[in-house]
Amino acid sequence: MLDNVVNDMLLSVLRSEVNGISPETKYLLIRMAELGLVARSISAGVKELAARFGISDTQAGTALNSLVAAGVLVRRDVVSGQGRPKRHYELDASYAAQVARHDVTEVIHEKVIRHLLQHELKVADQRSAIATRQDEQRATAPLAQVRASRGQGRVSVVNRVLLAALLIRADRFGVVRDLGSAELARITGLSQVRLKNRVRTLLDDGLIRAYVPGATGSVIFKKTKSTYYINLHHPELNHGQSLPILLVSFSKVITSSNEGDVVDEMLHDEGEASDQRVAGVRQFFEDKHEQRQGSLLRGRLDCYAEYLLSRFWDDYSKGESELVELIKHDLRSGGADTEATQSLVRYLFEKAERVARGFRNDWFRSSSLISSIDFKSTDYVLLPARRVAVTPKCVFYPSRAVLALPRDGAMSTQRLYVAEFGRGFGNVNVREVTDLNGVSREDQNLYCLLTPRGLE
Numbered sequence: 001m002l003d004n005v006v007n008d009m010l011l012s013v014l015r016s017e018v019n020g021i022s023p024e025t026k027y028l029l030i031r032m033a034e035l036g037l038v039a040r041s042i043s044a045g046v047k048e049l050a051a052r053f054g055i056s057d058t059q060a061g062t063a064l065n066s067l068v069a070a071g072v073l074v075r076r077d078v079v080s081g082q083g084r085p086k087r088h089y090e091l092d093a094s095y096a097a098q099v100a101r102h103d104v105t106e107v108i109h110e111k112v113i114r115h116l117l118q119h120e121l122k123v124a125d126q127r128s129a130i131a132t133r134q135d136e137q138r139a140t141a142p143l144a145q146v147r148a149s150r151g152q153g154r155v156s157v158v159n160r161v162l163l164a165a166l167l168i169r170a171d172r173f174g175v176v177r178d179l180g181s182a183e184l185a186r187i188t189g190l191s192q193v194r195l196k197n198r199v200r201t202l203l204d205d206g207l208i209r210a211y212v213p214g215a216t217g218s219v220i221f222k223k224t225k226s227t228y229y230i231n232l233h234h235p236e237l238n239h240g241q242s243l244p245i246l247l248v249s250f251s252k253v254i255t256s257s258n259e260g261d262v263v264d265e266m267l268h269d270e271g272e273a274s275d276q277r278v279a280g281v282r283q284f285f286e287d288k289h290e291q292r293q294g295s296l297l298r299g300r301l302d303c304y305a306e307y308l309l310s311r312f313w314d315d316y317s318k319g320e321s322e323l324v325e326l327i328k329h330d331l332r333s334g335g336a337d338t339e340a341t342q343s344l345v346r347y348l349f350e351k352a353e354r355v356a357r358g359f360r361n362d363w364f365r366s367s368s369l370i371s372s373i374d375f376k377s378t379d380y381v382l383l384p385a386r387r388v389a390v391t392p393k394c395v396f397y398p399s400r401a402v403l404a405l406p407r408d409g410a411m412s413t414q415r416l417y418v419a420e421f422g423r424g425f426g427n428v429n430v431r432e433v434t435d436l437n438g439v440s441r442e443d444q445n446l447y448c449l450l451t452p453r454g455l456e
Helices: 002-015 023-034 046-053 057-069 093-100 110-116 119-137 143-149 157-167 181-188 192-204 262-268 270-279 294-311 316-330 339-369 441-446
Strands: 073-078 086-091 208-212 227-230 245-251 378-382 388-391 394-396 399-406 416-421 428-433
Touching: 002 023, 002 093, 002 110, 002 157, 023 046, 023 057, 023 157, 023 181, 046 057, 046 119, 057 073, 086 093, 110 157, 157 181, 157 192, 157 227, 181 192, 192 208, 245 339, 262 270, 262 294, 262 339, 270 339, 294 316, 294 339, 294 378, 316 339, 339 378, 339 399, 339 416
Parallel strands: 245 416
Antiparallel strands: 073 086, 208 227, 245 399, 378 399, 388 394, 416 428
């Protein structure tokens, strides 16, 4: 019971917003909450806290001063005999009231968050490993290479705070859809520029699989918040929890089904433009601003396809009425029941159905080779698809990656299934991988499991 209370304190402080403090300062505050700061005062010196949390004395002292200056902590000197007075820290009453308002009962990844924030344990392990590697390389490696290796494999305090803030809002797949960049910046203490750079670093390090920035369409959709796909399979985040199964359909052969995607057709294909006129929705897709929002449209169609796959695997038509209401809610019109809106909603439903059918048809054909998965009793999340350029004029979509978890909450272990399609109907080979560490970064990029550097 006590551990649950401490976890709730840590999560509540992590979710809180404090003006004018740095991410490093927020980290110290979170770790002090782990010691029980929210419920009682803490007596500790700068050196003690620095040693406990794996940071320098200067960092700890600066952070404590910042928290006092920001009105988060109240610091008191308590004289008890000879020597320097002890320092007692407790939360300021107004900040404590803010923390108490946060409901963290629905947080899914609390164990992962707590493990992630134990920076001092990771530093010791990584220093030992890096020192050993450097000893082996130092005799032959150029000096620049040795220097560059010093930071490899480390996740900084700032990036741990950012990841923890994302995980507190992540669903069981590790996907965050409801956290705007402004709120995330306030929670972490990062500026917008630093936040963008840190997200890029986490993509490069494979801690975030993919990132889709928020966008505002001018005609079709309301403003959407950014979406983050956290890589729960990463060693830093894999802490004994149930992990999504990875399903990848892959083809090295360019075919009529993968040389373009649904959104490419909707925005740029002349034949589809004619169909849009017949359907009475062309005015929504000829706007130049809207044509630049392909990632927004892809993201919404993927969400709708996930809904159909997870709830209506056998018959998408049974989910039409429910999904239509969800689509209406996303529209700029607010779901106004006009003829144009009705036509648009029906058109978007048909396109989402096509996205879902493309995934289901691939895996239904190969499902007999994966008897351990009950596809009908599984929830799905589609990772963003990515084009690959063979030549400047020849591009195609070779892969579609999907996260899958049993709907009944049963424990799922790390598995990757790659269904590789060759020429001819039914020519498919399914490969199972139980250790993602054996899959190269290049292949994970190709399978859309990670974002290639420079493409986020």
